[in-house]
Amino acid sequence: MRRLGPDDWRTWREVRLAALAESPRAFSSSLAREQGYTESDWRDRLDPARGLKAVADDDAGLVGGWVPEDRGGAVELYSMWVRPEWRGRGVGDLLVGEVVAWATENGHPSVDLWVVDGNTVAERLYRRHGFEMTDESMPHPDHPDVIERAMSCPLGQR
Template sequence: MLLLRRYGRVCAMIELRTLESDDWPIWRELRQAALAEAPYAFGSTLAQWQGAGDREDRWRARLEVPGAHNVVAVVDGCPAGMASGVPVEHAEDSVELISMWVSPAARGRGVGDCLIREVARWAAERGTKSLRLSVMPDNIRAAALYERHGFTDTGVPGDLLPDGTGREKVMAKSLTDS
């Protein structure tokens, strides 16, 4: 459990929990909230994870990705943020930070910082040399958060955006310098 201090007083309790497949209802709640609140920030849509896509086996499978580290932040007893670290195919020395989101009610309280540090810690313990992520080019607040944690633009074009012309911004940070 982490104690967050601001201006010399306690303002929130942030607990980080690593999730297993049995914790799928927590992941489901946060992921659907993220896709509803910030559809511009993700490659998948809420519609893909509702209706026929909203199945226990699918949520469990998402949490059972081999080698992944799925973590949620709980603030004052309520799930308030999420992130995953997943191995990068064909790059044993790299991990990708995905599914990063913090509830609007918890923003500005250090939750995003805690989630990023946790995924970076986990990746470094695995012997990973770099941590990378993709961010939508117009998601200025997220990019600023990542830059504060040492991520820089790789210049590598990311996935194509739905408009068919733009691309995600790919950022990375070295874990060997930490």
């Protein structure tokens, strides 16, 4: 696992664009939008003040974590993606673990995330790490026909 900073913008860009190309409905952005980002845009997204960005070894996947103002100090895990050829090989566990570790290191009370309703593979992955389904749900921001459900993992017992 590698935690990235602004100087790693090329790495983040490469893996992020691959994710958007392979799984366009999984993210609240688009390949066309992010292909238009400048070097400055990419560097800004990797500013440590904006949270965590990490990639697995061999750029097998990526994940982000940030602290939304409206979540009581909880970290939100987002933008998780694993290259198809790496799926089923533990990369998702490493990515989730990295966000949980970062949140714990920084004293956050929990890690929250949104999962597409019916994505049982992702739900199983998150449950292995102590996440539980909450009562929160919402339409996906870019695909209103897709419902997302919130999961949360309290960190105080770790």
